[in-house]
Amino acid sequence: MKTITVSASKTYEVLVGSGLLDQTGELTARVVKPCKAAIITDSTVDALYTERTRRSLEQAGFETLLFVFPAGESSKNLTVFGQALNFLAEHRLSRSDLIVALGGGVVGDLAGFVAAVYLRGIRFIQIPTTLLAAVDSSVGGKTAVDLDTGKNLAGAFWQPELVICDPDTLATLPERTFREGCAEVLKYGLLIGEEFLRSLEETPVSDQLEAVICTCIAYKRDIVAGDEFDRGQRQLLNLGHTIGHAVETKADYRLFHGECVAIGMAAVIRAAVQMGHCSAALRDRVLALIRKYGLPTETEFTADELYAVCCSDKKIASGTIRLVVPAAPGGCRLLPMPVSDLREWLEKGLAV
Numbered sequence: 001m002k003t004i005t006v007s008a009s010k011t012y013e014v015l016v017g018s019g020l021l022d023q024t025g026e027l028t029a030r031v032v033k034p035c036k037a038a039i040i041t042d043s044t045v046d047a048l049y050t051e052r053t054r055r056s057l058e059q060a061g062f063e064t065l066l067f068v069f070p071a072g073e074s075s076k077n078l079t080v081f082g083q084a085l086n087f088l089a090e091h092r093l094s095r096s097d098l099i100v101a102l103g104g105g106v107v108g109d110l111a112g113f114v115a116a117v118y119l120r121g122i123r124f125i126q127i128p129t130t131l132l133a134a135v136d137s138s139v140g141g142k143t144a145v146d147l148d149t150g151k152n153l154a155g156a157f158w159q160p161e162l163v164i165c166d167p168d169t170l171a172t173l174p175e176r177t178f179r180e181g182c183a184e185v186l187k188y189g190l191l192i193g194e195e196f197l198r199s200l201e202e203t204p205v206s207d208q209l210e211a212v213i214c215t216c217i218a219y220k221r222d223i224v225a226g227d228e229f230d231r232g233q234r235q236l237l238n239l240g241h242t243i244g245h246a247v248e249t250k251a252d253y254r255l256f257h258g259e260c261v262a263i264g265m266a267a268v269i270r271a272a273v274q275m276g277h278c279s280a281a282l283r284d285r286v287l288a289l290i291r292k293y294g295l296p297t298e299t300e301f302t303a304d305e306l307y308a309v310c311c312s313d314k315k316i317a318s319g320t321i322r323l324v325v326p327a328a329p330g331g332c333r334l335l336p337m338p339v340s341d342l343r344e345w346l347e348k349g350l351a352v
């Protein structure tokens with residue numbers, strides 16, 4: 001088992017290791033005295049992993065409750081959020097009890113936000129079961145639900161007490177879901193630097209799962225420690241996401257998030273070369289790597305269409321954005337610019 005300690009407004013451990021799911025109870029009892037533990041999960045993960053999680057928690061003395069909602073991003077909304085809060089209240093969870101977020105990023109974001117708000121905040125732990133959740137969403141304390149007007153528009157910063165990541169649980173992921181998680185890993189490759197990037201070129205993520213997860217989390221840990229509330233360096237994690245989100249919205253969620261991030265990274269690095277920020281050699285290397293992982297590098301949408309989406313994005317329409325621009329492996333920069341400059345980046349980024 002590997003342990004990564006995150007120091008933010010709360011200090012907590014991320015435990016990564018094969019077989020840890022069955023030790024959930026004893027690992028949790030190290031940081032939270034046995035109490036009521038409300039497992040929040042989605043319908044798919046429930047069928048796969050609730051039983052083992054529940055058994056382990058009960059063996060360690062926790063009394064378990066279970067709240068299950070239908071799998072999918074469409075459940076990350078205020079209705080399910082309200083249902084979960086009512087469920088906790090009906091079962092009289094107190095401030096000394098615990099929420100267990102068991103699942104991918106949707107579960108983690110929703111259950112984390114429930115934990116942040118219920119009784120003005122109770123403790124929770126994260127058990128990520130997708131690659132995306134393992135390397136990204138389960139660490140760092142961003143929680144959210146979507147509003148009708150856009151993704152993640154309501155939420156809170158609320159750190160977990162513990163993150164338990166058992167890479168064996170990723171074995172049941174549909175291939176496309178695993179692949180989209182790889183897009184986030186490739187993003188880290190470009191952010192972290194040459195050695196990690198090369199290892200992703202030489203060895204598939206699936207053959208070095210535990211090491212990859214630890215490397216990504218350790219990087220995110222460092223970023224979060226310096227900028228928990230996303231005012232500066234943490235925005236580097238948005239590499240590929242500005243254009244990616246526009247593609248995601250335009251595709252009306254027919255494309256997976258990671259696929260859109262791959263398209264976004266490809267576009268931003270193409271434009272970065274033309275704007276003189278990055279070498280053509282690095283661009284070609286990154287495009288080849290994205291394709292090697294079976295991810296897309298092009299989109300059917302035009303620069304005008306995506307620019308229109310960016311302009312209507314509530315989070316960025318307010319004037320200035322900070323685009324993450326790759327210059328070298330381990331050398332990405334935040335470039336402030338008016339939203340209107342995005343049009344040129346899109347035009348250059350989409351020209352294949």
Ligand SMILES: NC(=O)c1ccc[n+]([C@@H]2O[C@H](COP(=O)([O-])OP(=O)(O)OC[C@H]3O[C@@H](n4cnc5c(N)ncnc54)[C@H](O)[C@@H]3O)[C@@H](O)[C@H]2O)c1
Nearest residue numbers: 044045071104105106107129130132133137142169172173
């Ligand atoms: N909080 C953050 O910092 C942060 C960062 C990145 C993304 N996110 C959020 O994460 C969400 C996306 O996360 P995701 O990609 O994990 O989506 P997800 O939670 O919807 O999981 C994808 C699908 O895989 C299924 N699944 C989960 N684990 C499984 C397993 N082990 N075996 C088989 N199937 C499994 C789920 O039921 C779901 O159908 C988005 O809502 C995004 O906004 C949050």
Ligand SMILES: [Zn+2]
Nearest residue numbers: 184241257261
């Ligand atoms: Zn992402």
